[in-house]
Amino acid sequence: MARTITPTPLPKKPTIASVAEFGAFVRSLRTRHGLRIDDAAALCGVSVALLSALENGKPRGVGLDKALRIADQLGLALLAVPQTTLRETLACLEHKE
Numbered sequence: 728m729a730r731t732i733t734p735t736p737l738p739k740k741p742t743i744a745s746v747a748e749f750g751a752f753v754r755s756l757r758t759r760h761g762l763r764i765d766d767a768a769a770l771c772g773v774s775v776a777l778l779s780a781l782e783n784g785k786p787r788g789v790g791l792d793k794a795l796r797i798a799d800q801l802g803l804a805l806l807a808v809p810q811t812t813l814r815e816t817l818a819c820l821e822h823k824e
Contacts, residue, residue, distance in 0.1 A: 734759045741817065743805075747784030749794065754782040756801040771800045 735755040743749045757767045768778040773793055780787050781797065798805055808816045 730763065732758050732761045732763065734761075741820070742813070745784070746781070746786050746789075750782045750784045750786075752803055753778070753797060753801060756803055757782075760801065767801065771797045773797065 735751075735758045737755045737759075738748065738751045740748075743752065757764065760767075762770070764778055764782075765775050768775045771778065771793075773796070777787065777789060777793070778797070781789050781794070786794075795805070797803075806816075
């Protein structure tokens with residue numbers, strides 16, 4: 728019998744300040760797509776152990792290239808803005824919805 732994947736809600740805060748926060752977004756998108764961790768790892772071209780460690784905020788050797796590939800494959804858009812304009816940028820994004 729196939730396991731049911733329970734979608735994890737997206738984090739409320741759109742900013743990422745730690746590996747654990749990035750991992751929460753990754754897990755949320757993976758589960759929202761109904762992907763088991765092994766299927767998502769294969770899709771992203773990484774090991775199950777690496778993806779699991781990332782989702783749990785304990786990456787072992789997750790380079791930026793792999794993190795960006797995982798984000799892209801799971802549909803996570805990343806936006807880089809100077810910290811000095813972060814509040815302004817977030818306010819603009821909230822008004823565009």
